[in-house]
Each structure stands twice: as structure tokens, then as C-alpha cells.
Amino acid sequence: MKRLFLFAFIAGLLVVAVTATVWPMPKHLRYQSLISVASDGGRQEDFVIRWPGDRIPRPGEVRSEPYAAAAVGAAALEDTAGSRVSAEMFRVRDTEDNVIGVASRLAGTGAAIADPGRSASSWLIVIPSRGAIFLIQTDAFDATIREQLTEEGNMAFAPAQAAAFWTDRSRIRVTATAPGAIRSATTGQVLRGTSEFAGLTGSFTETWELEEVSADGSTRGRVVLSTLTAAGN
Amino acid sequence: MRALVGLLGLVFGIVVGVGLVLANPLTWFDGLPPLSAEIAPSKAYLWDDYRGVSLSVADLLGVGRRDPDVSLAGPALSLVRIGIVVLPAGEGVPAALAVKVSVIAEENSLWRAQLGSHDYWNIFWPGEGSAFATGYSNYWGMVRDKILPPIGSSDLAADGYPISAPSPLRNSEGVTGAAGRYAGFTGEIRERLYPSASGKNTDWALALKANPPPVVPR
Numbered sequence: 505m506k507r508l509f510l511f512a513f514i515a516g517l518l519v520v521a522v523t524a525t526v527w528p529m530p531k532h533l534r535y536q537s538l539i540s541v542a543s544d545g546g547r548q549e550d551f552v553i554r555w556p557g558d559r560i561p562r563p564g565e566v567r568s569e570p571y572a573a574a575a576v577g578a579a580a581l582e583d584t585a586g587s588r589v590s591a592e593m594f595r596v597r598d599t600e601d602n603v604i605g606v607a608s609r610l611a612g613t614g615a616a617i618a619d620p621g622r623s624a625s626s627w628l629i630v631i632p633s634r635g636a637i638f639l640i641q642t643d644a645f646d647a648t649i650r651e652q653l654t655e656e657g658n659m660a661f662a663p664a665q666a667a668a669f670w671t672d673r674s675r676i677r678v679t680a681t682a683p684g685a686i687r688s689a690t691t692g693q694v695l696r697g698t699s700e701f702a703g704l705t706g707s708f709t710e711t712w713e714l715e716e717v718s719a720d721g722s723t724r725g726r727v728v729l730s731t732l733t734a735a736g737n
Numbered sequence: 738m739r740a741l742v743g744l745l746g747l748v749f750g751i752v753v754g755v756g757l758v759l760a761n762p763l764t765w766f767d768g769l770p771p772l773s774a775e776i777a778p779s780k781a782y783l784w785d786d787y788r789g790v791s792l793s794v795a796d797l798l799g800v801g802r803r804d805p806d807v808s809l810a811g812p813a814l815s816l817v818r819i820g821i822v823v824l825p826a827g828e829g830v831p832a833a834l835a836v837k838v839s840v841i842a843e844e845n846s847l848w849r850a851q852l853g854s855h856d857y858w859n860i861f862w863p864g865e866g867s868a869f870a871t872g873y874s875n876y877w878g879m880v881r882d883k884i885l886p887p888i889g890s891s892d893l894a895a896d897g898y899p900i901s902a903p904s905p906l907r908n909s910e911g912v913t914g915a916a917g918r919y920a921g922f923t924g925e926i927r928e929r930l931y932p933s934a935s936g937k938n939t940d941w942a943l944a945l946k947a948n949p950p951p952v953v954p955r
Contacts, residue, residue: 508739509746516750517757524758524847530799531843533813560788560819563807579821581834587864589834591821593788595811603811606819608836614864617917624916626867628859632817632840636857638869640915696913698855698871699906 534633535602546706546734551629552597553607553727556665560593560606571659573667573722578660580651587614590649592662594727596629605631607729611648622680623648625710627729635699639708639729641692642680664725667717678710694733706733759881761850767875769901772927777946779929780824784837784941787820794880797841797852816841824860824943835860842873844905850877851905856928858943866917870926870945873904879932897929897942912947921950 539549561576580590589612596605611625618624623646627639649660663669679692692708708731716724789809795801796816809817818839826832839854853875861867879898904910914922924947931940 505739505742509742509749512743512746513750513753516747516752517754518750519747520751520754520758527847528799529843529845530797530816530841532816532840535813560809562786562821563788577821579823579834581823581832581863583831583863585864589861589863591834591836591859591861593819593821593836595809595814602813604813606809606814606817606838608819608838608859610834610836610859610861610867612861612863612867612916614917616864617866624867626859626861626869626915628836628838628857628869630817630838630840630857632813633843636838636855636871638859638913638915640867695915696869698857 532633535598535600535604537634538598538600542732546732547704548730548732550599551607551729551731552599552601553594553729554597555662555725555727556722557724558595558597558603560595571654571656571661573661573665574654574659575649575662575665576660578649578662580649580660583614585614587617588612588648588650590660592649596631605629605634611643613646613648618642621646625678627708627710629729635697635701637697637701637704637731638695639692639731640690640695641678641708641710642683642690643678644676644680645678647678664712664714664727665723667721667723670714670717670723674714676712678712679708694731697733701733703735704733705736706731708732756885758847759885761848761877764850764875764877764881767850767902768899769903769925769927771899772925772944772946774944777925777927777944778828779927779942779944780827781940781942782822782824784820784822784939787818789814789818789839790816790841792818792839792841792854792876794852794876794883797845797854797876797880799841818854831862831865833860833862839874842905846905849905851875851902852877852880853900853902855904855906858926860945862917862919864917866919867915868912868919868922868945868947869915870912872901872910872926872928873906874900874928874930875902876900876930879930897931897940899927900930901927912945914947919947922947923950924948 824833858870912924929942
């Protein structure tokens with residue numbers, strides 16, 4: 505009986521050892537990276553966000569019909585000096601329209617960050633199977649989200665989601681062409697990456713493209729983040 | 738009778754085996770040293786307002802059930818959690834708005850006592866500037882204490898779990914200043930998790946230490 509108990513005990517230990525060894529840890533779905541090689545060197549990759557569909561709403565948050573131009577998945581914070589910061593969350597697609605990751609855009613205003621009438625933005629793009637990439641830029645205009653008190657509570661309004669923003673254009677480059685007077689300001693810069701993006705630096709541009717203006721005054725369109733990176737720039 | 742003894746031995750062996758795996762000594766040596774509270778005071782925050790996975794033990798092991806109310810649409814996002822976080826003001830720094838993204842790490846390993854997520858922060862202080870931060874959170878200690886309470890220390894649960902650990906990727910931790918007066922800063926990140934008894938409304942604390950870039954004489 506003792507020998508049987510001992511054998512069974514060792515068998516139990518082995519069951520745990522084998523299970524711990526072969527346990528299938530979760531793996532991320534990976535789409536083929538759509539990267540092209542630029543003619544003068546470097547790798548070019550575009551990331552696409554469709555608004556309003558790719559905005560990630562906060563739990564329980566729904567788009568309110570009377571306020572069709574309101575943005576979900578966004579928040580703003582303002583200090584006593586009037587400097588504002590806004591945060592937005594998105595799903596990110598590749599150029600073949602596959603959802604490959606998530607992104608956040610934080611934009612801020614203030615004397616230490618950007619010239620008057622402009623903002624600076626920090627983009628974080630996370631592609632679970634590939635890592636993360638950090639982008640910063642000075643914006644050509646104030647691209648922060650505004651919060652307004654409505655009958656249905658505090659709501660966030662994104663400039664691009666209002667038809668009035670697009671009266672004389674259907675495409676706008678958000679990335680400033682010149683960095684501005686602030687020392688830290690920059691045109692689009694790929695700051696850092698992790699995992700597959702580790703060691704890559706370079707430049708990027710953010711462009712908003714209008715696709716449709718609805719009768720209710722809301723819009724549909726896409727944000728295109730075009731990155732051009734190289735190792736060890 | 739023989740079958741009963743065999744079954745008892747097997748069950749006992751499994752229990753002891755699970756205990757040995759959970760009590761992996763690597764967990765005691767694999768944490769990151771805490772940052773000095775004077776240099777990098779912790780900012781407590783709540784992260785209940787999120788979309789995606791809950792980062793429970795089941796999620797980390799890949800057997801969690803997707804909650805349709807908060808799950809992210811898209812098969813590539815099934816192991817991702819994202820949320821907007823407000824970091825409180827204090828110690829001369831204003832409140833900050835941030836987005837935290839956690840991705841369950843593919844490199845997790847039961848033998849190496851690694852059961853965690855890669856975390857990515859995008860933080861902006863109004864009127865001050867912004868920074869990015871990345872780290873790896875290892876929930877192994879918390880999982881061990883949930884399953885084997887006698888081995889875990891009750892002090893740990895009360896003081897919070899220092900979940901920041903060296904990343905299995907070894908190249909992806911740290912703070913990088915982005916805009917404003919934090920441009921060019923580099924530093925370190927530490928996170929601590931305070932689980933509640935119910936497992937809900939868990940509190941987190943974030944400590945960041947960052948230094949300005951070296952001045953290069955002209």
C-alpha cells in the first residue's frame with residue numbers, strides 16, 4: 505500500500521510538471537505586417553483609424569443621438585491657467601482594414617508645450633503581437649478635445665467630428681510642418697518602440713481625411729498615421 | 738481500497754506539485770527594487786473604467802471568458818486592456834490624464850513564475866508636458882497568495898503587491914519624456930496593486946522617476 509501511495513504521489517507530481525510545461529499560454533493573433541521600403545531607405549508603414557467607428561467607448565458609454573458629433577472614449581482635463589489635455593482611445597487598422605491594435609492620442613496646450621493656438625500630441629500605438637511605438641508631434645492647430653456640459657451631462661467633442669470643421673476642405677495635415685518656437689516642439693517624430701519596434705526611430709505624419717458628412721452634422725472619416733522609420737537613426 | 742490509496746496519492750501529489758510550482762523561489766528574487774518615495778512618490782489611481790480583459794488568473798492563463806460588456810471588438814485585441822486614468826495631483830505636480838494599455842505577455846511561463854502583462858502608459862500633465870512609460874507587471878505573487886494563502890504574507894496583501902518586474906523581453910521597460918518640460922527625460926516606472934477582498938475595485942499606485950537629459954557643453 506505504501507509503495508502504491510508513493511507511485512501515485514510521484515505520478516501526481518509528474519502530472520503537474522507536464523501540465524506546467526505544455527500549458528498553452530495565450531498567443532496574440534498576428535496579421536502580416538504591411539511594410540514597404542522607402543526609395544531612399546527606411547521602412548514605411550501606415551496605421552489607419554476610422555472615426556467614429558474605431559473610437560473605443562468607455563464602459564456604459566453610448567453615442568447620444570442628439571449629439572451626433574460627440575466623441576466617445578475621450579476625456580479632457582484643464583488646469584486653472586487654462587491649459588488643456590485631452591485623451592482619446594482608438595482601435596488601429598492596417599492598410600488592408602484589419603484591426604491590428606489599439607492607440608491613444610493625448611494632446612495638450614500650454615506655454616511649455618506648444619505655441620498659442622496649437623497643441624502637442626503624443627500617440628501610443630500598441631500592436632499586441634508586435635509591441636508598441638511612441639510618436640510625438642507639434643500640431644498645426646489646437647487638436648485637443650473639448651468637453652461641454654449638455655442636457656445629458658458632460659460630453660466630449662472632437663474637432664474632426666463636427667461638419668463645421670470641414671467647410672472648405674476634405675483633408676488636413678495635423679502634424680505641423682515647422683516645429684514652432686517652443687524648445688521641445690517637434691514635427692512628427694517616432695520617439696521609441698518596444699519589442700519588434702525597439703531601436704527604430706524616424707518621422708511620421710498625421711492626416712485627417714473626411715469621407716462623409718451626415719445630415720445630422722456628424723462626420724465620418726479616417727486618421728492616417730504614416731511612419732517612416734529606420735534602425736538606430 | 739487499493740484504488741482509494743492510489744487516488745489519494747495522486748491527489749496529494751498534484752496538490753504538493755501545484756504548491757511547489759506556485760512557491761517557485763524565482764518570485765522572491767525577480768522583483769524590481771522600489772523607488773525612493775522621496776524621489777518618486779506613488780500616485781494612487783483606480784483602473785476600473787476599462788475595456789478589454791480583466792487580467793484575472795483565468796485571463797492570464799488563457800481560459801478566461803470574454804465579458805461582452807467590456808470586451809474589445811477584433812480578434813487581435815482579445816488579450817488587451819485599455820482605459821483612461823486620472824493620476825491625482827500632489828508633490829508639486831498637477832493632476833495628469835493618461836491612457837494605460839496592458840497586453841497579456843506571450844512570454845509568460847509557469848516554470849519561470851511569470852504570469853503577467855506588458856504595460857504601456859501615455860501620460861500628459863496639463864501645461865507641463867508628457868511622457869511614455871513601459872513596464873512588465875508580474876501577477877504571480879498575487880495568484881500564489883490567492884491559491885495558497887498560508888504561504889502568502891497578509892502584510893503583502895495589505896501593503897499591496899509590487900508587481901513591477903523585469904520584462905521577459907529585457908528591453909522594453911522605462912520612462913521616455915515626450916513633450917514640454919519632460920522632453921528628453923528618461924527614467925524608471927514601478928507599479929503596485931492593492932487587491933480588495935472582493936477582487937473588484939482594486940487600487941493601483943504608480944511611481945515614476947525620470948531625469949533630464951545630460952547637458953552637452955558646446
